Amino acid sequence: MDIGEFSPSGSSDAGADASEPIGAVAVAPGLQLSTEASETRLSAYISAGARDAVRLGQYLLIPYPEGDLLFTRVVAMEYAAEFDLDDATEIQTRRALANESFDERAYKLLLRMEPLGILSRSGDGYTRRASDRLPKPGAAVRVAADPAEIKSGLAIPAGGLFLGHVAVNGRVIETGRVPTPIDYRLRDVDTPGDPLIFRHLLIAGGTGAGKTHMAKNILRQLLAPERRYTMGDGRQLPPAVVQFDPQDEYAQMAHDNTAVDSDWQQRLERMGVAYGGVSDTLALVPRYGETTYAPSGHTAETLAFTIPFSLTRHRPYLIAGGDLNEQQYHALRSLLRRFFASAEAPTFTAFLAYLGAEETRATALDRDRIHEATYDAVVRRVRAVPREIFDQPAPSLPELDHRLVRPGGLTVIPTYHLADSRVRSIVVLAVSSFLIDSKLSTSPLSMRVKETPLIIGMDEAHNFLADADGAQAQQVIATFTEAAKQGRKERLGLFLITQDPQDIAPGIFKQVNTRCVLNLVDRAAIDRVNVPAALRWAVPYLGRGEMIVHSPDNSEAVQVTGLPVALTRHGR
Ligand SMILES: Nc1ncnc2c1ncn2[C@@H]1O[C@H](COP(=O)(O)OP(=O)(O)OP(=O)(O)O)[C@@H](O)[C@H]1O
Numbered sequence: 001m002d003i004g005e006f007s008p009s010g011s012s013d014a015g016a017d018a019s020e021p022i023g024a025v026a027v028a029p030g031l032q033l034s035t036e037a038s039e040t041r042l043s044a045y046i047s048a049g050a051r052d053a054v055r056l057g058q059y060l061l062i063p064y065p066e067g068d069l070l071f072t073r074v075v076a077m078e079y080a081a082e083f084d085l086d087d088a089t090e091i092q093t094r095r096a097l098a099n100e101s102f103d104e105r106a107y108k109l110l111l112r113m114e115p116l117g118i119l120s121r122s123g124d125g126y127t128r129r130a131s132d133r134l135p136k137p138g139a140a141v142r143v144a145a146d147p148a149e150i151k152s153g154l155a156i157p158a159g160g161l162f163l164g165h166v167a168v169n170g171r172v173i174e175t176g177r178v179p180t181p182i183d184y185r186l187r188d189v190d191t192p193g194d195p196l197i198f199r200h201l202l203i204a205g206g207t208g209a210g211k212t213h214m215a216k217n218i219l220r221q222l223l224a225p226e227r228r229y230t231m232g233d234g235r236q237l238p239p240a241v242v243q244f245d246p247q248d249e250y251a252q253m254a255h256d257n258t259a260v261d262s263d264w265q266q267r268l269e270r271m272g273v274a275y276g277g278v279s280d281t282l283a284l285v286p287r288y289g290e291t292t293y294a295p296s297g298h299t300a301e302t303l304a305f306t307i308p309f310s311l312t313r314h315r316p317y318l319i320a321g322g323d324l325n326e327q328q329y330h331a332l333r334s335l336l337r338r339f340f341a342s343a344e345a346p347t348f349t350a351f352l353a354y355l356g357a358e359e360t361r362a363t364a365l366d367r368d369r370i371h372e373a374t375y376d377a378v379v380r381r382v383r384a385v386p387r388e389i390f391d392q393p394a395p396s397l398p399e400l401d402h403r404l405v406r407p408g409g410l411t412v413i414p415t416y417h418l419a420d421s422r423v424r425s426i427v428v429l430a431v432s433s434f435l436i437d438s439k440l441s442t443s444p445l446s447m448r449v450k451e452t453p454l455i456i457g458m459d460e461a462h463n464f465l466a467d468a469d470g471a472q473a474q475q476v477i478a479t480f481t482e483a484a485k486q487g488r489k490e491r492l493g494l495f496l497i498t499q500d501p502q503d504i505a506p507g508i509f510k511q512v513n514t515r516c517v518l519n520l521v522d523r524a525a526i527d528r529v530n531v532p533a534a535l536r537w538a539v540p541y542l543g544r545g546e547m548i549v550h551s552p553d554n555s556e557a558v559q560v561t562g563l564p565v566a567l568t569r570h571g572r
């Protein structure tokens with residue numbers, strides 16, 4: 001008997017009778033509900049015929065006499081001796097080795113379950129309450145199979161952004177006469193609460209775990225034509241996506257994936273999943289000296305832009321590099337202030353000349369009381385900043401705000417063509433702080449940015465949002481933390497992708513409400529993503545596209561398998 005853990009769709013063994021009881025609630029090992037999770041004891045004896053099919057992580061139901069259901073998850077299982085027996089002996093072992101058959105009846109199989117809520121019938125579905133009532137000793141235990149039971153039991157919203165299908169140990173649960181997977185969706189309505197995308201989303205996973213595949217599939221849903229978000233003034237607009245792209249993979253979203261054949265198209269339409277190239281895709285390419293950008297795998301429109309040095313006026317961290325200390329940062333800020341107050345052409349070259357002037361040095365030392373060594377250190381640092389990233393012959397970022405942010409449009413900022421990691425940081429920080437400051441300010445640099453629902457996507461986010469001691473890192477963290485806190489109100493969502501979640505500054509990490517955890521093997525990474533214990537053990541064993549979704553304001557933490565197919569082009 002298959003008890004609710006089914007193969008991916010298309011295989012023939014799906015849909016066996018899951019409504020039969022597989023065991024009964026046992027009292028002998030203790031039957032106890034407690035407000036302290038550690039004291040809760042809920043066990044079932046599993047009958048011999050059903051034992052081979054039970055799995056950790058499976059969802060089981062226990063009916064109450066009047067019809068409500070206790071929804072549970074298997075968290076432990078154990079064989080115990082049926083009779084008083086010591087099989088850890090030489091004689092028993094020889095017997096076992098000589099005899100190939102195993103007598104289930106000589107043992108009992110006990111499952112320990114974690115209660116996840118009580119389901120009461122209401123109309124076609126169920127309402128869910130806290131697990132505050134003990135089931136009866138001997139009550140029949142069966143596998144949760146009906147999609148309504150599982151969705152209600154895990155408190156998964158009926159509608160919202162599609163992330164994937166509910167799974168147990170990597171296998172999508174498919175049930176019903178026509179086997180149907182259960183979709184996992186992220187709440188996307190204004191009431192109650194806010195669309196959860198504006199409380200931020202993180203995709204974490206090891207190299208090759210399928211992060212970018214998953215990210216593109218989620219972004220494709222955000223860019224579905226009917227998607228609208230309500231702004232503070234009541235206007236409803238499609239979101240704009242600005243995606244930083246270190247590997248030159250996201251502009252491919254302009255194109256269909258040829259693997260989505262007519263079969264897939266029908267299935268996706270039935271599931272209510274958006275697919276196909278995003279027609280409004282623009283690659284906005286940072287110009288850096290003579291370096292050229294060669295699009296790979298896409299023919300989306302490209303447009304060059306440059307970062308005006310004037311952006312550093314209020315954002316000294318753009319040119320602070322990694323290791324300016326607090327004092328040096330302070331000095332840089334005051335130098336920039338004086339420079340911008342007097343400069344006729346506020347370019348980087350002019351600033352370097354300004355720093356080199358004896359008069360500047362004298363003023364800094366005498367009037368601003370900057371220590372000589374501090375001054376020299378700052379000048380050294382600033383001279384080392386790659387200069388051909390500012391004020392290049394291309395339209396400047398603030399002038400392009402209408403191209404950068406378009407309701408319903410995807411803007412990709414490729415950085416692959418920039419070999420120097422300092423240059424990449426300047427680009428990502430300049431563009432993201434331009435967006436964030438415009439969102440949060442009451443007199444924004446760009447009204448377009450302020451007034452459009454916006455998702456800022458960042459692949460390899462650990463490279464830009466790492467925790468570090470330097471003044472630059474601290475400023476960046478403060479900026480992003482504030483963005484994350486205000487995101488809900490301003491309709492600004494952070495969409496972070498990383499293989500090293502442990503490197504992301506804790507202040508930012510804490511603000512991320514939805515975590516999609518793909519395969520991770522690194523201990524520190526697993527510790528940081530901090531999924532509930534009942535699911536955590538599976539993290540190193542997750543297959544490609546399989547993840548734990550931990551989104552406390554959306555549902556119980558649950559294992560979800562993303563679509564095996566890329567909804568837009570991914571890969572060459
Ligand atoms: N759910 C999936 N089903 C099938 N194939 C997948 C799935 N997810 C990803 N792949 C394939 O696996 C490979 C790696 O996927 P992807 O590029 O998304 O990984 P990644 O985690 O972003 O890797 P990297 O660490 O290199 O950025 C790609 O060839 C992709 O097509």
Ligand SMILES: [Mg+2]
Pocket residue numbers: 211212213247459
């Ligand atoms: Mg990737």
